[in-house]
Amino acid sequence: DTAVSQTPKYLVTQMGNDKSIKCEQNLGHDTMYWYKQDSKKFLKIMFSYNNKELIINETVPNRFSPKSPDKAHLNLHINSLELGDSAVYFCASSHGDFNQETQYFGPGTRLLVL
Amino acid sequence: AQSVTQLDSQVPVFEEAPVELRCNYSSSVSVYLFWYVQYPNQGLQLLLKYLSGSTLVKGINGFEAEFNKSQTSFHLRKPSVHISDTAEYFCAVIKTGGFKTIFGAGTRLFVKA
Numbered sequence: 001d002t003a004v005s006q007t008p009k010y011l012v013t014q015m016g017n018d019k020s021i022k023c024e025q026n027l028g029h030d031t032m033y034w035y036k037q038d039s040k041k042f043l044k045i046m047f048s049y050n051n052k053e054l055i056i057n058e059t060v061p062n063r064f065s066p067k068s069p070d071k072a073h074l075n076l077h078i079n080s081l082e083l084g085d086s087a088v089y090f091c092a093s094s095h096g097d098f099n100q101e102t103q104y105f106g107p108g109t110r111l112l113v114l
Numbered sequence: 115a116q117s118v119t120q121l122d123s124q125v126p127v128f129e130e131a132p133v134e135l136r137c138n139y140s141s142s143v144s145v146y147l148f149w150y151v152q153y154p155n156q157g158l159q160l161l162l163k164y165l166s167g168s169t170l171v172k173g174i175n176g177f178e179a180e181f182n183k184s185q186t187s188f189h190l191r192k193p194s195v196h197i198s199d200t201a202e203y204f205c206a207v208i209k210t211g212g213f214k215t216i217f218g219a220g221t222r223l224f225v226k227a
Contacts, residue, residue, distance in 0.1 A: 004157070041202055043158075043217040056213055090157055099208050100146050100165050103215065105157030 003027050004106040006091050012112045013081055021076045021109045023091030031055070032074035033092040033103065034066060043090070049074055081113045116141040116207045118218035126224045129197055135190040135221045137205030147188040148206040148215070149179055158204060164188060175199070200225045 004025045013019055025032065033056075034046040047066040048056035054066070063079040074091060088108045094101040121136040139145065146165050150158040162173025169181040179190045188205060205218040 041152075041220045041222075043204065043220070045214055048213065058214075092157075099210065099212050100163075102148075102160045102163065103150075103158075105150075105159065107157050108155075 004091055004093055004104050006089075006106040006109050008109060009107065010110050010112075012114065014114055015081055015083060017081050018077070018079045019081060019111075020078070021089055021091075021111075023074045023076070023106060025072055025091075025093040025104070025106075027093055027095070027104060029093035029095045029104070030071060031094045031096075031101075032068065032071075033094075034074065034076050035090040035092065035105075036060075037088040037090060037108070039087070047074075047076075083113050086111055086113045116145060116209055116212075116216050118205050118207050118216055120203075120205055120218035120221045122221050123219065124222045124224065126226060127195055128226050130194050132193050133191065133195050133199075133223065135203050135205075135223065137188045137190065137218060139186050139188065139205075139207045141186075141207065141209060144210045145207045146210060147179075147181060148208075149173065149177070149188070149190050150204045150206060150217075151175075152202040152204065152220075154201070161190070161203075195223070195225045197225050197227060199223060 007022045031050045033048045037043045049068045052068045065077045068074045091106040092103040094103045119138045127133045148163045149161040152158045162171045164181045172178045202220045208215045
């Protein structure tokens with residue numbers, strides 16, 4: 001059973017399109033995250049939700065909007081895609097008092113904007 | 115604010131040799147420290163973490179790391195590497211009571227036969 005799953009695994013799209021990436025965790029965790037990993041493997045937090053409440057909202061363009069319909073899901077919607085949005089996006093989750101807890105990562109969504 | 119520096123972007127090593135991946139952090143407050151590993155085309159997974167107590171932390175796959183507060187370091191070591199250890203390794207820090215984990219730029223460990 002996959003603990004943290006993301007769909008789709010690959011996403012190739014044209015500039016200007018709107019796309020969504022879905023994330024689900026079956027670990028019963030309270031906190032979920034979105035990270036962006038660029039071509040140099042640099043990993044940066046974008047958003048974090050704890051019990052469906054937005055906790056971290058880093059300096060990302062407002063074209064990116066997270067949505068958490070319930071504790072087990074955190075989706076990422078991206079409007080008006082740009083070339084610079086090409087990256088691997090990772091969803092992660094952790095339990096409870098999340099600052100010392102292990103984060104469990106999904107397999108990533110490889111987004112390529114043409 | 116916290117920051118993490120991984121001093122080597124790539125570390126090539128022969129199979130069965132020892133390896134050390136270096137990590138230094140800066141913070142004016144107490145922190146928790148983590149090492150994660152990313153195998154090709156996969157997400158990250160935890161190797162080990164330091165929260166408190168003994169400064170020598172043992173993790174999975176034979177890895178260990180030592181927290182050195184005076185040198186603000188958390189270097190990762192393995193006495194004998196395998197081909198299967200080839201991966202990207204990330205050091206990460208979060209301040210105690212904080213919300214945001216800061217990751218280093220990663221070190222690519224390449225184990226050669």
